[in-house]
Amino acid sequence: ATNTLLSRFEYVKDFERSDYLLPNTWVVVRIDGKGFTKLCARYGFEKPNDRRALDLMNAAAKAVMTDLPDITIGYGVSDEYSFIFHKTCTLYDRRESKLVSTVVSTFSAYYVHLWSTYFPDMPLAPPLPSFDGRAVCYPSVQNLRDYMSWRQVDCHINNLYNTTFWTLIQQGGMGATEAEEFLKVRDVASPSNVKLLTDYPQGTLSKDKNEILYSKFHMNYNNEPEINKKGSVVFRDYELVEPGSDKVAETIDDLAEPVTQSKTQAENDKKRRAKARIVVEHLDVIKDDFWDRRPWLLS
Ligand code: ATP
Ligand code: ATP
Ligand code: MG
Ligand code: MG
Ligand code: MG
Ligand code: MG
Ligand code: MG
Structure with missing residues (x-):
C-alpha cells in the first residue's frame, strides 16, 4: 500500500474478506498435527505417550511464545496446542487469518527445526509434519477458563482410555480389536456415561478403567507421569501470589494520572512480560488455585 499509483488490477484487492476478530475478547488459536496417527507409526512413537514427542511439542510452543509475546498462556496435549492472546491484544489489528497462519507456521517451523534434538537418530523425510489451526473468541474469563478445563478434561479422559487400551495390549497380550471391544462393553455397561464430564476427575467409567489397571496389572493410574495425565501449561513465570493477598485497589490518584503515564506503564508491563522466563508445567x-496464584495471566 506504499505506492499511490493504482493499476487497473488493483480492484482485486477488494475481493479480500475482512476478518477482524471481535475486540475485547480472549482469542484462542488451537493448532493440531495433521495425520499424526500415521506420523506416530512412521517414526515409532511409543504408545500411548512418547515423551520425546511431547517434549518436542512443548519446545516448539515455548519458541512460539518467545516469538509472539502477545500470547499469555499455552496448553498442550497429544498433537495439539492452544495459544491464548490477551483480550487487549492488537497484533495484526486482530486479523484472524494473520494470527492463525502466523501461529501455525511459526509452530511448524520450530517443530521441524527442533525435531533432530528430540529424535537424533530418526531424520525427518517428506511428508513433513504440518499443523492446522483455528481461532475462537471467548468474551469472558469464565468462558476462557471453561475452554482450558474442556481441553484438560479431554486430556484426562483420552489418557485414561489410551493407558488402559495400550496396557491391555502391551501387558495383557490382547489384540487392538479385542482391547477395544473389552473397553466398549464397560462403556455400555456404565449407566452414567453422560455424567462423566462433570464427574472429573472421577466417573463411573474412570473407576472401571482404574480398576482394570489395578486388578489386572497392579498399576495405579495416579502414579502415571503428570505430563500424561494433565497435559502441559506454558506461561511466563513471575513471583507467585499468595491466595487472598489482593493488590491495592485503584485510588482516585491512580485514576487522575495522565493517559500518557498509563501508556508508559503498559509499555513497561509489555517489556517485562516479554523478558520473563517461559516455563512448562503440568x-x-x-481448579481456581492455578489462576489465583498467577493473577497476571488473566488480568
Ligand atoms: P498485510 O501485510 O498488512 O497483511 P498485505 O499482505 O495485503 O497486507 P503487503 O504484503 O504489504 O500487503 O503487500 C502486498 C501487495 O498488495 C503490495 O504490492 C501492496 O502494494 C499491495 N497492497 C496492499 N494493500 C493494498 C491496498 N489497500 N490497496 C491496494 N494495494 C494494496
Ligand atoms: P488429523 O489430521 O485429523 O488431526 P490425526 O491422525 O492427527 O488426524 P488426532 O485426533 O489429532 O488425529 O490424533 C493424534 C494422534 O497422534 C492420536 O492417535 C495420538 O494418540 C497420537 N499422538 C500424539 N502425540 C503422541 C505422543 N506424544 N505419543 C504417542 N502418540 C501420540
Ligand atoms: Mg507482502
Ligand atoms: Mg485435527
Ligand atoms: Mg492431529
Ligand atoms: Mg489431535
Ligand atoms: Mg504482508
Whole structure:
C-alpha cells in the first residue's frame, strides 16, 4: 500500500474478506498435527505417550511464545496446542487469518527445526509434519477458563482410555480389536456415561478403567507421569501470589494520572512480560488455585 499509483488490477484487492476478530475478547488459536496417527507409526512413537514427542511439542510452543509475546498462556496435549492472546491484544489489528497462519507456521517451523534434538537418530523425510489451526473468541474469563478445563478434561479422559487400551495390549497380550471391544462393553455397561464430564476427575467409567489397571496389572493410574495425565501449561513465570493477598485497589490518584503515564506503564508491563522466563508445567488448570496464584495471566 506504499505506492499511490493504482493499476487497473488493483480492484482485486477488494475481493479480500475482512476478518477482524471481535475486540475485547480472549482469542484462542488451537493448532493440531495433521495425520499424526500415521506420523506416530512412521517414526515409532511409543504408545500411548512418547515423551520425546511431547517434549518436542512443548519446545516448539515455548519458541512460539518467545516469538509472539502477545500470547499469555499455552496448553498442550497429544498433537495439539492452544495459544491464548490477551483480550487487549492488537497484533495484526486482530486479523484472524494473520494470527492463525502466523501461529501455525511459526509452530511448524520450530517443530521441524527442533525435531533432530528430540529424535537424533530418526531424520525427518517428506511428508513433513504440518499443523492446522483455528481461532475462537471467548468474551469472558469464565468462558476462557471453561475452554482450558474442556481441553484438560479431554486430556484426562483420552489418557485414561489410551493407558488402559495400550496396557491391555502391551501387558495383557490382547489384540487392538479385542482391547477395544473389552473397553466398549464397560462403556455400555456404565449407566452414567453422560455424567462423566462433570464427574472429573472421577466417573463411573474412570473407576472401571482404574480398576482394570489395578486388578489386572497392579498399576495405579495416579502414579502415571503428570505430563500424561494433565497435559502441559506454558506461561511466563513471575513471583507467585499468595491466595487472598489482593493488590491495592485503584485510588482516585491512580485514576487522575495522565493517559500518557498509563501508556508508559503498559509499555513497561509489555517489556517485562516479554523478558520473563517461559516455563512448562503440568498443573491442574481446572481448579481456581492455578489462576489465583498467577493473577497476571488473566488480568
Ligand atoms: P498485510 O501485510 O498488512 O497483511 P498485505 O499482505 O495485503 O497486507 P503487503 O504484503 O504489504 O500487503 O503487500 C502486498 C501487495 O498488495 C503490495 O504490492 C501492496 O502494494 C499491495 N497492497 C496492499 N494493500 C493494498 C491496498 N489497500 N490497496 C491496494 N494495494 C494494496
Ligand atoms: P488429523 O489430521 O485429523 O488431526 P490425526 O491422525 O492427527 O488426524 P488426532 O485426533 O489429532 O488425529 O490424533 C493424534 C494422534 O497422534 C492420536 O492417535 C495420538 O494418540 C497420537 N499422538 C500424539 N502425540 C503422541 C505422543 N506424544 N505419543 C504417542 N502418540 C501420540
Ligand atoms: Mg507482502
Ligand atoms: Mg485435527
Ligand atoms: Mg492431529
Ligand atoms: Mg489431535
Ligand atoms: Mg504482508
